[in-house]
Amino acid sequence: MKITVLRLGHRFSRDKRISTHIALVSRAFGAQEVTFDAADPDIEKSLDRVSKEWGGDARITSITNWKKYAEDFQGDIIHLTMYGININDSIKKIKASKKDKLIIIGGQKVPSEVYKLADYNVAIGNQPHSEVAALAVFLDRLQEGKELNAKFQGKKTIIPQEHGKKVIEQGR
Amino acid sequence: MKITVLRLGHRFSRDKRISTHIALVSRAFGAQEVTFDAADPDIEKSLDRVSKEWGGDARITSITNWKKYAEDFQGDIIHLTMYGININDSIKKIKASKKDKLIIIGGQKVPSEVYKLADYNVAIGNQPHSEVAALAVFLDRLQEGKELNAKFQGKKTIIPQEHGKKVIEQGR
Numbered sequence: 001m002k003i004t005v006l007r008l009g010h011r012f013s014r015d016k017r018i019s020t021h022i023a024l025v026s027r028a029f030g031a032q033e034v035t036f037d038a039a040d041p042d043i044e045k046s047l048d049r050v051s052k053e054w055g056g057d058a059r060i061t062s063i064t065n066w067k068k069y070a071e072d073f074q075g076d077i078i079h080l081t082m083y084g085i086n087i088n089d090s091i092k093k094i095k096a097s098k099k100d101k102l103i104i105i106g107g108q109k110v111p112s113e114v115y116k117l118a119d120y121n122v123a124i125g126n127q128p129h130s131e132v133a134a135l136a137v138f139l140d141r142l143q144e145g146k147e148l149n150a151k152f153q154g155k156k157t158i159i160p161q162e163h164g165k166k167v168i169e170q171g172r
Numbered sequence: 173m174k175i176t177v178l179r180l181g182h183r184f185s186r187d188k189r190i191s192t193h194i195a196l197v198s199r200a201f202g203a204q205e206v207t208f209d210a211a212d213p214d215i216e217k218s219l220d221r222v223s224k225e226w227g228g229d230a231r232i233t234s235i236t237n238w239k240k241y242a243e244d245f246q247g248d249i250i251h252l253t254m255y256g257i258n259i260n261d262s263i264k265k266i267k268a269s270k271k272d273k274l275i276i277i278g279g280q281k282v283p284s285e286v287y288k289l290a291d292y293n294v295a296i297g298n299q300p301h302s303e304v305a306a307l308a309v310f311l312d313r314l315q316e317g318k319e320l321n322a323k324f325q326g327k328k329t330i331i332p333q334e335h336g337k338k339v340i341e342q343g344r
Binding site for chain 1: 186189190193196197199200201222226228254258260284287288293295296297298299300302304305306308309312313317319321322329332333334336337338339
């Protein structure tokens with residue numbers, strides 16, 4: 001099952017850090033690709049830098065026509081929105097399908113077509129909070145936490161510690 | 173069990189949106205209080221506005237001496253850090269205790285004392301991503317998803333929809 005994250009409505013200066021967090025969460029929580037409806041070199045650089053240092057091969061891409069992209073997608077389209085069905089009531093059905101997943105995250109103003117186009121509109125609780133949080137919790141529930149045990153082959157590897165930091169760097 | 177989130181190292185202009193997301197995630201995922209080591213009226217306003225509209229009574233506070241605050245805390249102190257023990261290996265023990273929880277989230281530069289002071293240093297995966305994501309996944313795992321079924325008594329209430337938006341507003 002391939003997981004792609006589609007981030008809509010990225011506004012450059014205002015959203016830079018939030019969108020960077022979305023890209024990093026996508027990578028760390030097992031998505032193979034994250035795509036934006038606007039190419040932002042800063043975010044691409046951030047993800048590339050992390051992947052070079054810590055490993056993994058998550059791709060970051062950009063598209064010009066998100067609607068066509070979603071319509072052409074072969075698999076399940078999941079739109080994360082506080083107006084959707086609570087994940088506690090919807091995740092079981094979504095997990096039962098082994099099809100590829102396209103996870104759509106909008107900003108404040110999501111075009112109403114997204115709600116229609118999505119196979120599932122899923123709420124990570126029906127309260128306003130954060131698209132970064134929503135994405136992480138969805139990916140964690142979808143993969144039952146196994147994504148957090150994935151091995152990344154990078155220059156740096158953390159050796160988990162009860163107290164303190166231990167990092168092994170290749171070639172040192 | 174009372175849950176408090178302590179956000180360290182908030183830098184005003186740079187972190188405003190990330191810290192706002194932390195405050196909103198704290199509220200939406202069942203924390204009763206979120207405290208910052210710097211008072212930022214903008215974040216306080218954001219949380220108050222959301223609580224007025226959507227309900228809930230999560231408090232936002234600020235402190236001047238985080239170390240004393242943490243040392244005086246009665247309960248389990250959990251520091252979320254990519255250098256810690258993977259949540260998959262540590263959550264069971266943490267859940268077994270019914271004590272109040274203080275969840276510490278640092279920025280890029282966390283004082284090394286935090287690692288010593290914490291009862292548990294927990295990694296939401298040993299990869300760099302997002303403190304917003306880490307907080308949400310930790311709170312979701314700690315409360316086994318039940319936090320997302322909590323009812324908030326606000327002016328607005330969402331009626332979850334398969335496709336589209338439905339919001340009931342009190343007095344309309």
